Amino acid sequence: MIGRHTAKVVTSIAEALxxxxxxxxxxxxxxxxxxxxxxxxxxxxxxGVRDLTVVSNNCGNMGKGLAQWLRxxxxxxxxxxxxxxxxxxxxxxxxxxxxxxxTPQGTLAERMRAAGAGIPAFYTPTGVGTVVEHGKETKxxxxxxYLLERALHGDVALVRAQVADRFGNLxxxxxxxxxxxxxxxxxxxxxxxxxxxVDNGGIDPDDVHLAGIYAHRIIHVPxxxxxxxxxxxxxxx
Amino acid sequence: MTMxxxxxxxxxxxxxxxxxxxxxxxxxxxxAIVNLGIGLPTQVGDYLPEGHAWLHSENGLxxxxxxxxxxxxxxxxxxxxxxxxTVVAGGSTFDSASSFAMIxxxxxxxxxxxxxxxxxxxxxxxxxxxxxxxMGIGGAMDLAFGCRRVIAMMQHVTKKHExxxxxxxxxxxxxxxxxxxxxxxLGVFEPTGEGFRVVELAPGVTRERAAASTGAPLL
Numbered sequence: 001m002i003g004r005h006t007a008k009v010v011t012s013i014a015e016a017l018x019x020x021x022x023x024x025x026x027x028x029x030x031x032x033x034x035x036x037x038x039x040x041x042x043x044x045x046x047x048g049v050r051d052l053t054v055v056s057n058n059c060g061n062m063g064k065g066l067a068q069w070l071r072x073x074x075x076x077x078x079x080x081x082x083x084x085x086x087x088x089x090x091x092x093x094x095x096x097x098x099x100x101x102x103t104p105q106g107t108l109a110e111r112m113r114a115a116g117a118g119i120p121a122f123y124t125p126t127g128v129g130t131v132v133e134h135g136k137e138t139k140x141x142x143x144x145x146y147l148l149e150r151a152l153h154g155d156v157a158l159v160r161a162q163v164a165d166r167f168g169n170l171x172x173x174x175x176x177x178x179x180x181x182x183x184x185x186x187x188x189x190x191x192x193x194x195x196x197x198v199d200n201g202g203i204d205p206d207d208v209h210l211a212g213i214y215a216h217r218i219i220h221v222p223x224x225x226x227x228x229x230x231x232x233x234x235x236x237x
Numbered sequence: 238m239t240m241x242x243x244x245x246x247x248x249x250x251x252x253x254x255x256x257x258x259x260x261x262x263x264x265x266x267x268x269a270i271v272n273l274g275i276g277l278p279t280q281v282g283d284y285l286p287e288g289h290a291w292l293h294s295e296n297g298l299x300x301x302x303x304x305x306x307x308x309x310x311x312x313x314x315x316x317x318x319x320x321x322x323t324v325v326a327g328g329s330t331f332d333s334a335s336s337f338a339m340i341x342x343x344x345x346x347x348x349x350x351x352x353x354x355x356x357x358x359x360x361x362x363x364x365x366x367x368x369x370x371x372m373g374i375g376g377a378m379d380l381a382f383g384c385r386r387v388i389a390m391m392q393h394v395t396k397k398h399e400x401x402x403x404x405x406x407x408x409x410x411x412x413x414x415x416x417x418x419x420x421x422x423l424g425v426f427e428p429t430g431e432g433f434r435v436v437e438l439a440p441g442v443t444r445e446r447a448a449a450s451t452g453a454p455l456l
């Protein structure tokens with residue numbers, strides 16, 4: 001008998017992505033282009049799967065990240081919080097090629113947190129009295145009205161970590177953390193792309209940001225583009 | 238102080254965006270946890286004394302610092318507007334679910350948000366223009382519902398001179414009855430339900446002019 005938590009480290013993107021098939025719901029970490037699992041994102045295009053439902057805060061930008069999936073025509077639906085200047089998504093939403101479900105960012109995060117924690121739905125004040133309320137149950141609790149939001153599960157999560165050990169304990173770097181940990185908890189299968197791979201014990205137990213119980217396959221990718229959307233700086237004094 | 242650009246009001250004084258940001262900074266108590274929205278509100282941080290308040294960025298950062306020095310940019314250290322930033326001593330990073338738990342849980346004292354319309358009852362519309370391109374909601378609704386106090390910052394009228402301080406918003410709502418104060422290029426106004434109470438007018442702005450530029454009674 002072999003459990004789910006043995007020999008997680010794989011050596012090729014294709015091997016990591018082998019379980020990904022047409023029509024799946026895929027959770028993809030990142031906030032804009034920050035903290036993106038870049039190699040796994042590219043690999044999904046190469047794998048040739050289609051009709052995907054993508055859950056991502058922004059679904060790429062500037063033609064990079066998940067914008068590659070949009071250009072490849074492999075996305076049927078996007079669940080995101082913000083489109084902004086992501087022209088690839090604007091175009092396909094306008095043409096009807098891609099269905100877009102816009103969700104408040106905190107609700108998006110909490111729907112996945114709930115999924116990972118075995119909570120089927122939860123009440124939130126966010127969106128009461130707005131278009132977000134349409135079609136949802138509401139309830140008054142202690143004099144305030146709330147919306148019932150449902151847990152959001154993924155078939156697969158693609159996440160980016162700064163450091164992983166071989167069991168899949170993860171550490172993240174700065175705001176590259178964003179949706180990565182919560183998405184890792186919400187999918188049946190979590191694929192981790194790490195900048196650095198260490199042996200078990202290489203991360204002190206108290207320094208682990210996300211426990212290896214949530215990671216199923218790990219691929220070490222040392223080089224990343226790490227695109228910046230808005231480079232803002234000040235002059236040195 | 239700058240002059241309004243439309244030709245009909247070319248010579249009339251208004252607050253510049255810098256004046257507005259400086260005024261908004263005065264609303265931030267020492268030791269407060271503050272979320273500054275994308276765009277104009279982000280500039281408010283420039284007018285806070287060092288160490289005065291803790292700036293929260295909903296993408297997972299508490300203790301947002303100024304922009305980095307040239308060459309020090311970190312692609313994985315950004316604010317919610319996806320601009321490269323720094324983190325101050327004592328700052329911390331966390332995931333999106335924790336970040337919005339802070340917001341929804343009432344731990345963020347103040348949000349200063351950009352706005353398209355604010356109603357006399359404090360309704361906020363800042364995420365979509367009717368029939369316009371949908372930019373998305375982002376963190377706006379969670380911030381508007383969750384933060385303990387919400388201040389809206391915007392130009393007093395649109396480029397086409399349409400009212401933005403109105404009786405009732407006709408733009409899609411972000412949240413109802415949340416705005417405590419509106420800071421515009423004409424002054425500072427408080428939604429009271431009946432209309433907008435004048436808290437302060439920018440130097441040279443008359444009450445008559447502010448009233449004519451406001452789509453609800455000025456009190």
